[in-house]
Structures are given as C-alpha cells and as structure tokens.
Amino acid sequence: MALLALKDLTVTFDDLTAVDSVSFTIEPGETLGVVGESGSGKSVTALSIMRLIEMGTRAKIERGQAEFTMPDGSTIDLFTQNEATMRGIRGNQIAMIFQEPLTSLNPVYPVGEQIAESLRIHERLSRKAAMARARQMFDLVRIPEADKRIRQYPHEMSGGMRQRIMIAVALCCGPRLLIADEPTTALDVTIQAQILGLIKQLQVETGTAVMLITHDMGVIAEVADRVVVMNQSKVVEQGPVDQIFHSAKEPYTQGLISAVPRLGSMAGKDDPEAFHLAGNLQ
Amino acid sequence: MSTLEPLVRVENVSKRFPADRHAQVHAVTNVSLHIDHGETLAVVGESGCGKSTLANLIIRLHDPDEGRVLLKGVDITHLDPREIRPHRKTMQIVFQDPFASLDPRVRVGTAVIEPLKVHAIASGEEAEERAGNLFELVGLERSMLRNFPHQFSGGQRQRVCIARALALNPELVIADEAVSALDVSVQAQVMNLLLDLQQELGLSYLFISHDLAVVERIAHRVAVMYLGQVVEIGPRRAIFENPTHSYTRRLLDAVPIADPHQRRTRPLLTDEIPSPVWGRGQGPELVELIEAGPGHLVAREN
Numbered sequence: 001m002a003l004l005a006l007k008d009l010t011v012t013f014d015d016l017t018a019v020d021s022v023s024f025t026i027e028p029g030e031t032l033g034v035v036g037e038s039g040s041g042k043s044v045t046a047l048s049i050m051r052l053i054e055m056g057t058r059a060k061i062e063r064g065q066a067e068f069t070m071p072d073g074s075t076i077d078l079f080t081q082n083e084a085t086m087r088g089i090r091g092n093q094i095a096m097i098f099q100e101p102l103t104s105l106n107p108v109y110p111v112g113e114q115i116a117e118s119l120r121i122h123e124r125l126s127r128k129a130a131m132a133r134a135r136q137m138f139d140l141v142r143i144p145e146a147d148k149r150i151r152q153y154p155h156e157m158s159g160g161m162r163q164r165i166m167i168a169v170a171l172c173c174g175p176r177l178l179i180a181d182e183p184t185t186a187l188d189v190t191i192q193a194q195i196l197g198l199i200k201q202l203q204v205e206t207g208t209a210v211m212l213i214t215h216d217m218g219v220i221a222e223v224a225d226r227v228v229v230m231n232q233s234k235v236v237e238q239g240p241v242d243q244i245f246h247s248a249k250e251p252y253t254q255g256l257i258s259a260v261p262r263l264g265s266m267a268g269k270d271d272p273e274a275f276h277l278a279g280n281l282q
Numbered sequence: 283m284s285t286l287e288p289l290v291r292v293e294n295v296s297k298r299f300p301a302d303r304h305a306q307v308h309a310v311t312n313v314s315l316h317i318d319h320g321e322t323l324a325v326v327g328e329s330g331c332g333k334s335t336l337a338n339l340i341i342r343l344h345d346p347d348e349g350r351v352l353l354k355g356v357d358i359t360h361l362d363p364r365e366i367r368p369h370r371k372t373m374q375i376v377f378q379d380p381f382a383s384l385d386p387r388v389r390v391g392t393a394v395i396e397p398l399k400v401h402a403i404a405s406g407e408e409a410e411e412r413a414g415n416l417f418e419l420v421g422l423e424r425s426m427l428r429n430f431p432h433q434f435s436g437g438q439r440q441r442v443c444i445a446r447a448l449a450l451n452p453e454l455v456i457a458d459e460a461v462s463a464l465d466v467s468v469q470a471q472v473m474n475l476l477l478d479l480q481q482e483l484g485l486s487y488l489f490i491s492h493d494l495a496v497v498e499r500i501a502h503r504v505a506v507m508y509l510g511q512v513v514e515i516g517p518r519r520a521i522f523e524n525p526t527h528s529y530t531r532r533l534l535d536a537v538p539i540a541d542p543h544q545r546r547t548r549p550l551l552t553d554e555i556p557s558p559v560w561g562r563g564q565g566p567e568l569v570e571l572i573e574a575g576p577g578h579l580v581a582r583e584n
Binding site for chain 1: 322328329436465466467469470471473474477478492493494495496498499500501502518519522523532533534535536537538539540541542543544545546547548549550551552554555
C-alpha cells in the first residue's frame with residue numbers, strides 16, 4: 001500500500017488556482033522527484049501535504065485527499081485532520097527541509113539545542129537524553145568535530161553544514177516521509193554532491209521515503225526512482241525516471257528534457273553548439 | 283584587427299578586500315589569462331573563488347592591487363574615468379539578476395537608448411530606430427520598447443539587458459551568471475541567442491558560471507578558479523575530456539548528469555573549501571602553472 005496517496009489536490013489563492021487536480025502516490029522507501037519550473041505548483045503541493053499552506057496565507061485547499069498510511073496500517077486523510085493531530089504527524093511521520101537552511105534555523109540558539117527541541121516536544125525526552133540523541137544525529141548526518149559543532153550557532157557554520165543540521169532536525173523523530181524542497185539549490189556543486197549522497201545513504205539506513213522537489217533535472221536523474229513533471233499548476237506527466245528522460249510522451253516534458261545541458265554531451269565536438277529544442281519549445 | 287594580440291590580456295592581476303582591521307580577503311591572486319577575438323572564455327568555480335571579482339577587474343569596476351589589464355594591446359589599468367570611457371564601449375556586461383539590472387521606473391527603450399546618448403553615438407529618432415533593431419536582434423518586438431521592466435518575464439528581461447549591452451557594438455560581452463537565474467527552458471533559449479549573436483557579430487564572451495554543464499555547451503576555452511587563483515585553463519575539450527587538476531576533477535565529478543543511465547555513487551565526504559581570508563602580510567601560496575597540452579595549463583600539485 002502506498003505511504004501517501006494524493007488525490008485531486010486543488011489549491012487556490014483567491015482567484016488563482018496554484019495547484020490543479022494533482023494526484024500521485026509515494027511508496028514506502030522510494031524517492032519521488034517532483035520537477036517543474038518556477039510557479040508550476042511544486043512547493044504549494046508540498047506545503048499542502050504538510051497542511052502548512054493555509055497558515056497565514058490566503059491559500060485554500062479546495063478539494064482533494066491526502067491518504068497517509070500510519071505505522072499501524074490504518075490510513076488517514078491529512079486534509080481532514082485537526083491541527084492537534086497534524087502537529088503529531090509533522091516531524092514524527094512527515095518532515096520537511098527547505099532550500100535555505102539559514103532562514104530555517106533559529107539564529108539565537110546553538111544548533112544542538114534545535115535538534116534537541118524537537119525531541120523534547122515530540123518524544124518528551126529529558127533535556128539530557130535529548131542532547132545525547134542530538135549528538136547521535138550529528139554522527140548520522142556525518143558532521144565532523146561533532147562535540148564542538150553541537151554548541152555552535154548557525155552563523156558559525158557553512159551552508160552545507162547548516163543543511164546537514166536541517167536534515168538532522170528533520171530525521172531526529174524517525175519520519176517515514178521526508179519532503180525536501182530544493183534542498184541543494186543554494187549550495188555549491190561539490191557540497192550539493194555531498195548532501196545528495198548523504199540523503200541517499202540515510203534513506204538506506206532509515207528506510208524513509210523522500211519527496212524531492214527541484215527545478216534541476218540533473219538532480220532528478222541522479223536520485224529519483226519515479227518523477228512527477230509539473231507545469232502551470234498541473235501534473236503534465238509522471239512515470240519511472242528512465243521513461244521520463246528517455247521516452248517522454250508529452251511535448252512539455254520533451255521540451256524540458258531537450259533544454260537541459262547534459263554534462264558530457266559535447267565530448268568530441270570542438271565548437272559550442274546550440275540546443276536542439278524539442279516538443280513544445282520547437 | 284591584429285591577429286596576434288588578443289582582445290583582452292590579463293597579466294598577474296590580484297585584488298584583496300579588507301575583511302577586518304587585521305585581515306584581508308584574497309579574492310583574486312596573480313591571475314593571468316587572455317580572451318581572443320570571437321571566442322568564449324568561461325570562468326568556472328564555486329562561490330567565493332573570485333570569478334566575479336575577476337570580471338569586475340577586467341571591466342574596471344574594481345582597480346587591481348597588482349597586475350594589469352590590456353584591451354587590444356592598450357593598458358587600461360590606470361586610466362582615469364574620462365580616459366577609460368571610450369574603452370567602455372568595447373566591453374559590456376550582463377548580470378545574473380535581470381530584475382535588479384533594470385530601473386523599474388524607466389521604460390526599457392530608454393534604458394537601451396541611454397548608452398547611445400551617453401556615448402554620443404545616436405539620439406532622437408535615429409537612437410529609437412537602433413533600439414528597435416536591437417530588440418529585434420535579441421528576439422523582442424519593437425513595440426515592447428515602450429514597456430516597463432515589470433511587464434516582461436525573467437527571460438525577456440534578460441534579453442533587454444543583452445540588447446542594452448549590445449547597443450554600443452561591444453567586442454567583449456561579460457556574462458556574469460547571466461543565465462543562472464532563468465528556468466531551464468528559458469536558459470536554453472537565451473544561450474542559443476548568445477551563440478547566434480556571437481556568430482552574427484563576432485563577439486567575444488567572458489562567461490562566468492558555476493554551472494559546468496552550461497559551460498560545456500557554450501565555451502571555446504575554460505578557466506577553473508579555486509580560492510582566487512586559476513588552477514587549470516585550456517581548450518574546453520581538454521578541460522572536460524582530460525581534466526588534470528584534482529580540483530577540476532572534483533568539480534566535474536560533483537555535477538549530477540541529467541541522464542539516469544549515468545548515475546554516480548557519492549562517497550560520503552564532508553570536506554569544504556578553506557577560507558580566502560588571511561592576516562596582514564600573509565597570503566595563499568602562489569600556484570605554478572605547467573603545460574599539460576597545447577594551450578592547456580595546470581597548477582602543479584604536490
């Protein structure tokens with residue numbers, strides 16, 4: 001049974017439909033890539049699953065279901081749960097990391113305490129037990145010099161280390177779904193490679209399913225098992241990653257793939273070459 | 283046009299910025315390179331490697347602490363603002379963020395015409411006519427000259443910035459992450475435009491980018507910067523097909539390839555680039571470039 005079955009999600013901001021009849025499933029332990037250009041509705045979809053979209057915005061989930069399978073095998077529709085239940089789901093069952101780790105971390109608390117905080121709230125651990133678990137999480141996300149780092153503030157860390165902290169915060173309560181919204185977009189390419197490698201390794205170690213939102217087709221090709229392509233609020237096409245990259249059916253997907261520079265594609269060619277745009281970009 | 287003298291020659295250029303009273307950021311250290319007529323030299327590297335500072339040194343938005351910049355054989359390093367003006371026509375720049383590069387309250391046509399007036403090349407109807415031609419050249423409609431920046435999409439706005447850069451018939455266009463903020467379909471279209479314009483006008487590009495897949499597509503030659511110094515430079519095929527410096531290889535290995543058949547396994551590394559900040563009187567060790575092939579120079583490694 002799917003871990004999450006999203007059906008017919010439609011979200012509006014006043015007169016604007018930001019997400020239109022979006023459906024997909026996420027299986028336990030798999031990586032679902034959600035790809036699309038700016039404004040295609042990827043992030044709104046993610047925030048809707050977390051039930052964070054209606055907080056402080058004019059957004060409204062007009063219709064749809066998000067059937068989530070709980071550890072005991074029962075399913076609940078996330079869109080009909082009250083806020084108290086959702087607080088128990090967020091962090092424990094579904095966690096999220098964002099593009100910019102600096103704005104996601106509290107600047108006035110040491111990073112170790114920010115991991116411990118969620119453990120104290122969600123698992124009611126004592127301060128000491130929570131800090132001990134936070135220390136273990138540092139090892140899990142491979143932060144070197146953990147005993148020193150755990151007492152540091154966010155501004156004392158690099159972007160890559162901050163994103164490792166965010167992953168530790170997200171994973172500390174053992175969620176079964178991790179939603180990662182452009183988690184490597186703000187990072188340099190060598191650090192991006194480290195974080196992608198880390199997320200993959202943690203998936204093996206913890207069995208967490210990942211919904212990876214990105215605009216970067218290279219990242220999708222490297223980590224996704226299946227891909228959902230979004231454009232203008234709708235799902236254009238979805239399927240296994242090989243099918244999307246090598247036999248896309250929709251003109252929009254074909255155009256997108258043809259516009260992606262693929263490292264190594266210029267081997268043996270002396271001169272620069274224009275993109276041969278396909279599909280709807282022709 | 284001399285066939286021997288390159289369009290731009292950069293000789294042993296360094297630039298430091300104060301970090302605090304006791305320390306300096308060594309942004310660019312002892313960089314030498316050249317850009318030939320009609321070619322694209324790409325400068326790649328990660329945040330803080332000095333690639334944008336290098337561009338700003340070439341176009342004289344910064345003054346170098348040491349070294350010199352020659353434009354068509356003329357040393358422009360110490361020219362005063364009035365003396366540099368005629369040379370500015372030769373070099374124009376397009377920045378990453380087309381939203382920040384256009385005045386929101388000025389019609390885009392005015393933005394394109396302004397350099398023509400400043401340099402007394404054209405005015406009145408003639409200037410309008412030229413601006414219209416430039417818009418058509420970059421794939422915009424003449425009627426859009428009357429629009430304001432907010433009426434354009436990001437890709438169209440970058441086309442406006444390119445039109446403005448081309449207004450003075452430059453020989454060198456510096457593109458500083460000029461396609462990085464664009465969605466991938468728009469990025470491909472703007473890159474195709476840059477390639478067309480190069481063919482049509484014989485432009486040289488200094489293409490600054492962090493994206494190696496983009497660079498592979500557009501560059502004739504590539505310089506790899508690391509902590510303010512060039513660690514490898516050469517023909518694009520040499521850099522991509524025979525990367526020799528360990529940092530170049532690390533950079534290339536890190537790029538996710540947009541093809542699921544070419545997945546890479548990622549070792550669980552945590553190392554990061556060291557700081558370019560040094561105390562007064564201190565600085566990085568200078569790299570020594572040695573020849574690895576025709577026109578292909580690599581920093582010696584221990």
